[in-house]
Amino acid sequence: MTIKATNICCSRGPRQVLQDVCFSLTSGDCLILRGPNGVGKSTLLRVLAGLSQQSSGTLELDHEEIAYSGHLDAVKFQLTIAENLSFWAGVYGTDTTAQVIAHFGLNDLADRYAANLSAGQKRRLGLARMTLSNRKIWLMDEPTTSLDAEHTGLIAQSISDHCFAGGIAVLSTHLDLDIPSAKTLDLLQFIPTKDTNTSIFLQGSF
Amino acid sequence: MLALFTRDLKLAFRSGGGFGLALAFFLIVVMFVPFGVGSDLTLLARIAPGILWIGALLACLLSLDRIFQLDHEDGTLDVLATSPLPLSGITAAKATAHWVTTGLPLTLAAIPLGYLLNLPEPAYIWLFASLAIGTPALSFIGAFGAAVTVGIKRGGLLLSLLVLPLYIPTLIFGAVSVTKSVDGLNPLPSLILLAGLTLFSVVLMPFASALALKANLN
Numbered sequence: 001m002t003i004k005a006t007n008i009c010c011s012r013g014p015r016q017v018l019q020d021v022c023f024s025l026t027s028g029d030c031l032i033l034r035g036p037n038g039v040g041k042s043t044l045l046r047v048l049a050g051l052s053q054q055s056s057g058t059l060e061l062d063h064e065e066i067a068y069s070g071h072l073d074a075v076k077f078q079l080t081i082a083e084n085l086s087f088w089a090g091v092y093g094t095d096t097t098a099q100v101i102a103h104f105g106l107n108d109l110a111d112r113y114a115a116n117l118s119a120g121q122k123r124r125l126g127l128a129r130m131t132l133s134n135r136k137i138w139l140m141d142e143p144t145t146s147l148d149a150e151h152t153g154l155i156a157q158s159i160s161d162h163c164f165a166g167g168i169a170v171l172s173t174h175l176d177l178d179i180p181s182a183k184t185l186d187l188l189q190f191i192p193t194k195d196t197n198t199s200i201f202l203q204g205s206f
Numbered sequence: 207m208l209a210l211f212t213r214d215l216k217l218a219f220r221s222g223g224g225f226g227l228a229l230a231f232f233l234i235v236v237m238f239v240p241f242g243v244g245s246d247l248t249l250l251a252r253i254a255p256g257i258l259w260i261g262a263l264l265a266c267l268l269s270l271d272r273i274f275q276l277d278h279e280d281g282t283l284d285v286l287a288t289s290p291l292p293l294s295g296i297t298a299a300k301a302t303a304h305w306v307t308t309g310l311p312l313t314l315a316a317i318p319l320g321y322l323l324n325l326p327e328p329a330y331i332w333l334f335a336s337l338a339i340g341t342p343a344l345s346f347i348g349a350f351g352a353a354v355t356v357g358i359k360r361g362g363l364l365l366s367l368l369v370l371p372l373y374i375p376t377l378i379f380g381a382v383s384v385t386k387s388v389d390g391l392n393p394l395p396s397l398i399l400l401a402g403l404t405l406f407s408v409v410l411m412p413f414a415s416a417l418a419l420k421a422n423l424n
Contacts, residue, residue: 052423053424070281071281072280074281078221087210089209090213091210091286092290129285
């Protein structure tokens with residue numbers, strides 16, 4: 001299980017945000033993306049997830065092994081916590097809903113509608129999906145937003161366990177997480193040097 | 207895909223799911239027609255097939271933007287796109303769920319509403335058959351329109367403009383098959399063409415919608 005990114009350039013709209021991003025990860029690695037707001041952390045994660053296309057460069061990773069969690073929690077308010085998770089279990093074809101609910105301390109809330117959860121509880125529910133998916137590569141965009149210290153620790157622990165079990169995690173965060181195997185990648189070094197015009201009309205796409 | 211289908215059904219029946227919306231609209235449109243055109247029974251009988259079909263079509267249009275918009279807004283669509291389900295399977299499951307929650311109730315409601323419009327007796331079976339066969343096409347074509355406009359906030363106007371022309375063939379063959387049965391002609395040819403349209407949409411639209419979604423998620 002590896003991820004290999006070679007000279008990836010990403011654009012957001014017509015503007016190029018990252019140039020020549022290179023890294024390679026193998027089983028057990030955890031990569032933390034750092035950089036100020038707007039540097040392109042989310043854009044890079046979306047490219048890794050296959051949701052966006054890189055404008056150039058090559059990316060080698062197994063898309064069948066990806067579990068992605070974005071800014072939004074992908075939680076349905078009209079469903080209970082248990083229903084939300086069993087839906088994702090059905091999508092990913094796994095059946096560990098009960099264990100995951102217990103592991104993330106959601107037992108007491110299992111029959112509550114997601115509309116009545118706090119922001120942090122919703123975030124935990126969104127992250128419980130990652131464990132539930134039973135996939136090897138975790139891509140997480142700011143997983144620690146709106147979590148308290150205790151649950152930030154729980155997330156860091158889940159990520160460490162995941163990497164220890166041979167998985168790979170790529171995440172963006174502004175906090176210092178206690179993950180032993182973590183490497184840090186500062187995206188500031190990949191800011192484009194010259195202002196390249198990536199307008200689709202000039203590239204001949206039309 | 208079954209998980210997605212059952213979840214969409216569940217959401218439609220929960221609060222704010224919009225299950226009753228299409229049905230209530232259909233009811234209102236059809237019940238208002240006799241007030242608008244007067245109580246001339248022969249006239250009502252003549253326009254009944256067209257009114258029922260147009261009513262069902264517009265009612266269906268009303269709920270289209272919910273197919274993908276809600277999942278897009280809360281991030282579910284991004285996660286689904288990276289899940290093991292193929293995008294075409296996702297759109298097929300969602301369009302089918304849309305049909306079960308709008309097309310099917312509309313088909314069933316059309317029978318009593320036909321009575322309100324003095325629809326002649328031999329036409330009921332053809333009304334039921336044409337709606338049952340035709341409404342899946344409305345849901346699948348509509349899902350394509352919804353996929354194209356998914357990134358646009360309140361894209362309802364664009365969605366309608368995009369989808370209505372694509373609905374015209376379905377409307378023509380559906381309404382004509384009922385009209386022919388009223389006139390004592392053979393409605394089967396139009397019904398078969400309608401079935402062809404539906405099969406065409408059900409087979410091709412999920413793939414077209416998948417391409418549109420992929421472009422919009424970018």
